[in-house]
Amino acid sequence: MRTIKKLLGVFIGVALLSSCSSSTQTAAVGDGNSCSQLTGYRSQDNSVVIKSATMVPAGSVPAVPYQRPYAGTLSSYCRVEGVIDERIGEGGKPYAIGFAIALPEKWNGRFMMQGGGGLNGSVATPLGSSAAGDMTGLQRGFAVVTTDTGHQGTHGFDASFFSDQEATLNFLYQAIGKVAVTSKQLVAQYYGKPIEHSYYMGCSTGGREAMIMSQRYPRLFDGIVAGAPAMRTSFSNLADKWVMTSLAKVAPKDAQGHPILAQALSAQDKKIVMDGLLKQCDAMDGVADKMISNVVGCKFDPVSVACSATKKEACISPEKAKAIKVGFAGPKNSLGMQVYPGFWFDTGITETQGIPGLLNPGNHPIVGKITSTEMNVDQEVMAASTPAAFVGDSAYWTLLNTFSNNGGKLIFYHGVSDPWFSAQETARYYDQLVEDNGGEGKVSQWSRLFLVPGMGHCGGGAAALDHFDMIDPIVDWVEKNTAPEKIIATGNAFPGRSRPLCPYPAYANYTGTGVSEQAENFACALPD
DSSP states (O other): OOHHHHHHHHHOOOOOOOOOOOOOOOOOOSHHHHHHHHGOOOOOOSSSEEEEEEEEEHHHHHHHOOOOOSSSEEOOOOEEEEEEEEEEEEGEEEEEEEEEEEEEEEEEEEEEEEOOOOOOSSSSOOOOOOTTTOOOOHHOOOEEEOTTTTTTSSSTTTOOOSSSSSHHHHIIIIHHHHHHHHHHHHHHHHSSSSSSSSEEEETHHHHHHHHHHHOOOTTTTTTEEEEEEEHHHHHHHHHHHHHHHHTTSSSSTTTTTTGGGSHHHSSHHHHHHHHHHHHHHGGGGGOOOOOOOOTTTTTOOOOGGGGGGGGGOOOOHHHHHHHHHHHOOOOOOOTTTTTSSOOOOOOGGGGSSSOOOOSOOOOOOTTTTOOOOOOOOOHHHHHOHHHHHHHHOSSSSOOOOHHHHOOOOEEEEEEEOOOOOOOHHHHHHHHHHHTTTTOHHHTTEEEEEEEEEEOOOSSSOOOOOOEOOOHHHHHHHHHHHOOOEEEEOOOSSTTTTTTTEOOOOOOEOOOOOOOOSGGGGGGEOOOO
16 A cells, blocks of 8 residues: 555546536525525436535625635625535545535626645635635635535545545545536526636645646636646655755754754854845846845855855855755756756745745655655655556646637746745746647747745745735636736735736846836846
8 A cells, every 4th residue: 555655745637527417406596595495406427415505694704724814795695515426435434525615696607616725625615715815706706616525634634535546536636527517507506597707726736626627627617727736746745855855964963863954054054045145136126125036037056155265254164055055956866867846046945934945944744854864866756656646647738728729728826935846846837838839929828827936835925925816817818818917916025015926937127217116117027
């Protein structure tokens, strides 16, 4: 049986479209009776059971974990909770694909599926809160659905369901397809008319699910937003271990001779690295503002802040500089082949909040404690290359012509300081997408990538503008054919500051006139 750590790396998969027949029930929208009547919903292809359908009165927007509170209120809506394919699985454990749909009283004709996170295992409140800016999808009038993808977990990374074949397949790809089809039928039944446009939005695991929708279910959604997609998670974990092991070489040892990773770099070491990075790359966008916008153009080398015969102050040891350089370059096998991209140097690499930055290594939730200063990449690659990982990986599938020819639009976004999934991996996928689909001129008509300087995994960052709205841009692109030339970002890190996020590989460059705190005084420019 595969180990838990291997299975934790299998986040993604190929899919075979499942469909549901039309319900035999009809109902008019407008009151609690029509909502409660949804408990009579039946389908032929999947065993769908509606557990409850009740009206939720107007009120405040529920709090969303790791997100700042949403202002305003929610109008009343019908909340439907149900399951698909209830069964008894491995070890006598009960399984089902749980889902919840929010059907707003004032529907705008649109449907949104909200992606999950971690290993899922719970049904989140259907709000449409991923990259939603100041207003959730439900507040805007979208019908929204969420799902646990086929299992219940005691926490966000409960991997016990991997012992069950169908639960694993549901998590990898099956559940989101079944829930999408079923919930779209329920929405159409409730309102008595078909959905006008469908959208999928998610980050991390939700970003991986979004990619699956574009790759495996190309006709289900018109617009898709994939944030920090959890591609090749077994390899991203390998890359994190590579950075940690590299830093372990310069860390002091405990009584057992194991590296004390948290002490590999002192606070002064990290300050020297950050000061050197900002000195070289901060002003490359035309203004020194504690942000690195020209990510691609920044070619910082930690060796530049290493001590030498002529440099004895404000420097780090050559050994530490080498450890940082090697770690951020990413893992290579014994033949010198890159097995996972490296990480960009950015303002979040010394982050202490949320998921710590790469220069603040500790016990990784999957990698665990580093006890050695050596790493056999060849063996690690073999361990990561499980059959399920290859069957379930979306990192290489770029054949999206059914999706794009059908009018589909696909937006990626990724925090440059993400310590878990490298933003370079998403850029690698996007570069391959461009190469395989006729070049940038063609692909930019239906897909774009936005890098977010300073931002960690799906949000956060002491020097990041991580508050932005991807809903309006994807809707305008799908329904008005207005491509997003820039997306305005703000954030708590810099009150009063705004910047445009530019389509990769462009970056926000100060025009030299006007207040540099305002996005209107920046233009998208290409790196040299």
